[in-house]
Amino acid sequence: MKNLNHSYKAITQSYAEYLQTLGFAASTVYGYPRFVAGFLSWSEQKGICQINQVTTKTIFAYFAHLEHKRGERTKQTFSTSHLNRNFFAIDKFLEFLHQMGLDTAPLPTHYLLERKRKKSLQFLTPEEIQILYNTIPQTFPRLIFAIREARQMAVKLVLDLCYGCGLRRSEALNVKISDVNFDQRVIHVKQGKNYKDRFVPMSKKVYENLLTFTYQHRRSFSDHRPAYLYPFKTYAIAEALEMLVNNCNNETIKNKKPTLHTLRHSIATHLLQNGMDIENIARFLGHSTLESTQIYTHIENDF
Numbered sequence: 001m002k003n004l005n006h007s008y009k010a011i012t013q014s015y016a017e018y019l020q021t022l023g024f025a026a027s028t029v030y031g032y033p034r035f036v037a038g039f040l041s042w043s044e045q046k047g048i049c050q051i052n053q054v055t056t057k058t059i060f061a062y063f064a065h066l067e068h069k070r071g072e073r074t075k076q077t078f079s080t081s082h083l084n085r086n087f088f089a090i091d092k093f094l095e096f097l098h099q100m101g102l103d104t105a106p107l108p109t110h111y112l113l114e115r116k117r118k119k120s121l122q123f124l125t126p127e128e129i130q131i132l133y134n135t136i137p138q139t140f141p142r143l144i145f146a147i148r149e150a151r152q153m154a155v156k157l158v159l160d161l162c163y164g165c166g167l168r169r170s171e172a173l174n175v176k177i178s179d180v181n182f183d184q185r186v187i188h189v190k191q192g193k194n195y196k197d198r199f200v201p202m203s204k205k206v207y208e209n210l211l212t213f214t215y216q217h218r219r220s221f222s223d224h225r226p227a228y229l230y231p232f233k234t235y236a237i238a239e240a241l242e243m244l245v246n247n248c249n250n251e252t253i254k255n256k257k258p259t260l261h262t263l264r265h266s267i268a269t270h271l272l273q274n275g276m277d278i279e280n281i282a283r284f285l286g287h288s289t290l291e292s293t294q295i296y297t298h299i300e301n302d303f
Contacts (some may be wrong), residue, residue, distance in 0.1 A: 004037060
C-alpha cells in the first residue's frame with residue numbers, strides 16, 4: 001500500500017475497519033484491502049487518482065488485466081480461486097463506498113469465473129424439503145411403535161441438523177448433547193471446518209424437534225455414543241437421507257440424488273431467498289471467507 005496516494009491509503013484503511021466491524025475473519029480483513037490496494041494502484045497508473053473517477057468500465061478493465069497477468073514469482077496466470085477472491089474483495093469495496101455515501105460509485109459486479117459451478121451446486125426447494133419431512137412416518141414400518149418412533153425421530157434429526165441448522169456431516173455427527181443450549185436455542189458447533197467454533201441458532205421447529213428427541217427418544221439409544229446427540233456412526237447419517245429419498249413419492253427429488261451437503265446448500269439458498277444478508281449466512285454456515293458464500297447469490301438470481 002506504500003505506493004498509493006494519501007487518499008487511496010486512507011480509504012483502504014477505512015475499508016479494512018469496515019470489514020472488521022462486520023465481523024469478517026481476520027484473513028479477510030487482512031487480504032481484501034490488499035486486493036483493493038492492487039486495484040487502486042493499477043488505477044493510479046491509468047491516471048485515475050480519485051475514487052469518484054472509478055467507473056464500471058474501470059473495474060472490468062482491471063478484471064481483464066488480472067485474468068491475463070502473471071505472478072512475479074510463478075510466472076503463471078493466477079488461479080481461478082485467487083481471481084475470484086479479488087473480484088469478491090472489490091465487490092465488497094463497492095458496497096462499502098455506497099455505505100459511506102458515495103452514490104456515484106459503480107454497483108457490485110457479482111463477476112465470477114467458473115459460472116458452471118452454479119449449475120453443479122445442487123439444492124432442494126422448500127417444497128421438496130417438506131416432502132422429505134413428510135416421508136419420515138413411512139420409514140421402519142415393520143418395527144413396533146415405540147422403537148419405530150424413536151428411529152423416525154433420529155431420521156428427523158438428520159434433516160434438522162443438516163438442513164435446519166446447515167451443519168456439515170462431520171459437525172452433525174460431533175454435536176454433543178451438552179452442546180445444545182435449549183434455553184438460548186443455539187447449538188455450539190465446536191471445532192468445525194478450519195477448527196472454528198460457532199453458535200448456530202435453532203428455528204422454533206428445529207428447537208421443538210431436538211427437545212423432543214433429546215428428552216423423549218435419545219434414551220432409546222443409550223448404548224450408542226451416549227455423549228452425542230446423533231446416536232449412530234458416520235455411514236448411518238447418510239443412509240437416513242438416502243432412505244427418505246428412496247421412499248418419497250417424488251421423481252424430481254430422486255433424480256437430484258441429494259446428499260447431506262445438498263441439505264446445507266438448500267438452507268443457504270432458502271435463507272438468501274428469504275432476505276437474509278450474505279454476511280449472516282456466512283456466519284450461519286461457518287464460512288471463513290465471504291467468497292465461499294457468494295456462490296449462493298448466483299443461484300438465487302436464477303429464480
